[in-house]
Amino acid sequence: MPPAPARPRADRSPWRSLTYRSMRWWSVANLVSNAGTWMQLTVQNLLVLQITGSPAATGLSLSVQAAPGLLMSVAGGAAVDRWHRKLTAAVSQALLGVVAFATALLIAFDQLDLGVLMVLAAVTGLIATIDGPACALLGNDLVRAEDVPSAIGVGSLVSNAGRLAGTGLAGLAVGVFGTAAAYVANGVSFLFVAAVIPFLRPVADAAGRAAPAVRRDEAPDAMTVREGLAFFARRPRLVALAGITGISAVFGRNYGLTLAVLVTGPLAGGAGAFGTVSTVLAVGGIIGAVLGARLRKPSVRLVGTLAAAGALLQAVAGLSPSLAVLLVLVLPMAVVESVSDTAGTTVLQTDPPADMRGRVLGVWGSIKTVWGLAGPPALGLLMELAGARGALVAGGLLIAGAIGAGHLLRRRRTREPVLTPVPTPHPALSTAA
CATH class of the missing domain: 1.20.1250.20 (MFS general substrate transporter like domains)
Incomplete structure (x- = not known):
C-alpha cells in the first residue's frame, strides 16, 4: 500500500485532501455521479407532471423516495458497519444504476405509470439508506483524520459543480434524445463510480495499519441497530x-x-x-x-x-x-x-x-x-x-x-x-x- 503523502502538520490548505491519489479519483467519480443525479432530478418532476398532470403527485413521489430514510436509515447504517465498505459502496452504486436504466427502458417503451414510478422511487430511497453512509465513510477512509474537513469541503464543491453541470446537461440531453436520456446518463454515472471504487486505497493510520472499514472480529449479531x-x-x-x-x-x-x-x-x-x-x-x-x-x-x-x-x-x-x-x-x-x-x-x-x-x-x-x-x-x-x-x-x-x-x-x-x-x-x- 503506498504511504500517505507527507505534508507539513500545520497545512490548512482547503485542497490538501486532493494530495491523496485515491481522493482525486473519488472526487472525479463524485463529480460525474452528481452531474448524472441532477440530470435525472431535473427531469423527474416534469416526468411526474407529464404522467399525472398533478403537482400533488410530484410531491408524493419525493415523499415516497424519502420515506425509507425515515424508516430504514438506522438499519442501513448497521449494514455498512457489518459489511465490507468498498464492496458495499460498489454494489449499492451498481444497483442504483440498474434502477436508473430500468426507468429509462420503461420511459422509452411508454410503460411507466404513476404506480411503477412510485415503486422505483421507493427502491431508490431504500438503496440510498445504505449507499449514503457507505460512500461518505469510504471517502473519509481515503484521507487522514485531520484532512477529513478538506475532503468534506471538496465534496461540497464537487456537489455544487455537479449540480450546475447536471441541470445544464439535462436540458440538452432531453432536447436531443428525449426524457429517457437523463436516466441513462445517471445510470452510466453510477456504473462509473462502481468501477472506480475497487481501485481506491485507504490511507494508513499512525500505526501503519489500513484504516478499518468494519469490525471483523465482532460477531455479526453484536452490530445491531439498537x-x-x-x-x-x-x-x-x-x-x-x-x-x-x-x-x-x-x-x-x-x-x-x-x-x-x-x-x-x-x-x-x-x-x-x-x-x-x-x-x-x-x-x-x-x-x-x-x-x-x-x-x-x-x-x-x-x-x-x-x-x-x-x-x-x-x-x-x-x-x-x-x-x-x-x-x-x-x-x-x-x-x-x-x-x-x-x-x-x-x-x-x-x-x-x-x-x-x-x-x-x-x-x-x-x-x-x-x-x-x-x-x-x-x-x-x-x-x-x-x-x-x-x-x-x-x-x-x-x-x-x-x-x-x-x-x-x-x-x-x-x-x-x-x-x-x-x-x-x-x-x-x-x-x-
Missing part, C-alpha cells in the same frame, strides 16, 4: 449536534420558501430578483465550503457558534428594507452556514469510533429525514401567522436563543461541584478505637 441508537443517545456531542442542526433546519435554511416570499412580497421583486438572491446564496455556499475545508479539528461549539451567527444574520435579513440590503446580508449568511455544515459533518463522521460510524450516520439519516419533513410545514405555518419578515426574524432569534441557552446550561453543569459522600465508620471499628 447498539447504534444507544451509542448516539449516550454521546452528548452527537445529541447536541443533532439539536443544533435540527432547530436550524426547521426554523431556518429553507430559504427557497422564506426568501422567495420575502422577495416577491414585501420587497416587491419578481422571479429575476429571487434568482439573483439564489445565485448569491450559492456563491456564499461555495465560499463557505472552501473556508470550511481549511478546518482541521472542528468542534460542536464551533458548529453552534456559526449556526447562531447565521441565525442572527437571518433575523436581520428579515428586516431588510430593500433587495440590495438583503443581498449584502445573504452572502455572509450563506458563508457561515456552509462552514457550520462542514464542521458539523466532520464531527459527525469522525467523533464515533470507526466501527460505529455507519450506525451513527444511519441514526442521523433518520433524524435528518424528520427535519426535512417537518421544516417546510412548520415554516409555512409561521409565515401564515407572522408573514415572511416575521418568520425570518422569529426563526432566527429562536435558533440563536436555543443554541445560547444550551451553551449556558452546559457551562452551568460543568461548573457544578461533584459531591463525594463521606464514608460512615463501621460501628465495630468505632468501639474498638
Whole structure:
C-alpha cells in the first residue's frame, strides 16, 4: 500500500485532501455521479407532471423516495458497519444504476405509470439508506483524520459543480434524445463510480495499519441497530449536534420558501430578483465550503457558534428594507452556514469510533429525514401567522436563543461541584478505637 503523502502538520490548505491519489479519483467519480443525479432530478418532476398532470403527485413521489430514510436509515447504517465498505459502496452504486436504466427502458417503451414510478422511487430511497453512509465513510477512509474537513469541503464543491453541470446537461440531453436520456446518463454515472471504487486505497493510520472499514472480529449479531441508537443517545456531542442542526433546519435554511416570499412580497421583486438572491446564496455556499475545508479539528461549539451567527444574520435579513440590503446580508449568511455544515459533518463522521460510524450516520439519516419533513410545514405555518419578515426574524432569534441557552446550561453543569459522600465508620471499628 503506498504511504500517505507527507505534508507539513500545520497545512490548512482547503485542497490538501486532493494530495491523496485515491481522493482525486473519488472526487472525479463524485463529480460525474452528481452531474448524472441532477440530470435525472431535473427531469423527474416534469416526468411526474407529464404522467399525472398533478403537482400533488410530484410531491408524493419525493415523499415516497424519502420515506425509507425515515424508516430504514438506522438499519442501513448497521449494514455498512457489518459489511465490507468498498464492496458495499460498489454494489449499492451498481444497483442504483440498474434502477436508473430500468426507468429509462420503461420511459422509452411508454410503460411507466404513476404506480411503477412510485415503486422505483421507493427502491431508490431504500438503496440510498445504505449507499449514503457507505460512500461518505469510504471517502473519509481515503484521507487522514485531520484532512477529513478538506475532503468534506471538496465534496461540497464537487456537489455544487455537479449540480450546475447536471441541470445544464439535462436540458440538452432531453432536447436531443428525449426524457429517457437523463436516466441513462445517471445510470452510466453510477456504473462509473462502481468501477472506480475497487481501485481506491485507504490511507494508513499512525500505526501503519489500513484504516478499518468494519469490525471483523465482532460477531455479526453484536452490530445491531439498537447498539447504534444507544451509542448516539449516550454521546452528548452527537445529541447536541443533532439539536443544533435540527432547530436550524426547521426554523431556518429553507430559504427557497422564506426568501422567495420575502422577495416577491414585501420587497416587491419578481422571479429575476429571487434568482439573483439564489445565485448569491450559492456563491456564499461555495465560499463557505472552501473556508470550511481549511478546518482541521472542528468542534460542536464551533458548529453552534456559526449556526447562531447565521441565525442572527437571518433575523436581520428579515428586516431588510430593500433587495440590495438583503443581498449584502445573504452572502455572509450563506458563508457561515456552509462552514457550520462542514464542521458539523466532520464531527459527525469522525467523533464515533470507526466501527460505529455507519450506525451513527444511519441514526442521523433518520433524524435528518424528520427535519426535512417537518421544516417546510412548520415554516409555512409561521409565515401564515407572522408573514415572511416575521418568520425570518422569529426563526432566527429562536435558533440563536436555543443554541445560547444550551451553551449556558452546559457551562452551568460543568461548573457544578461533584459531591463525594463521606464514608460512615463501621460501628465495630468505632468501639474498638
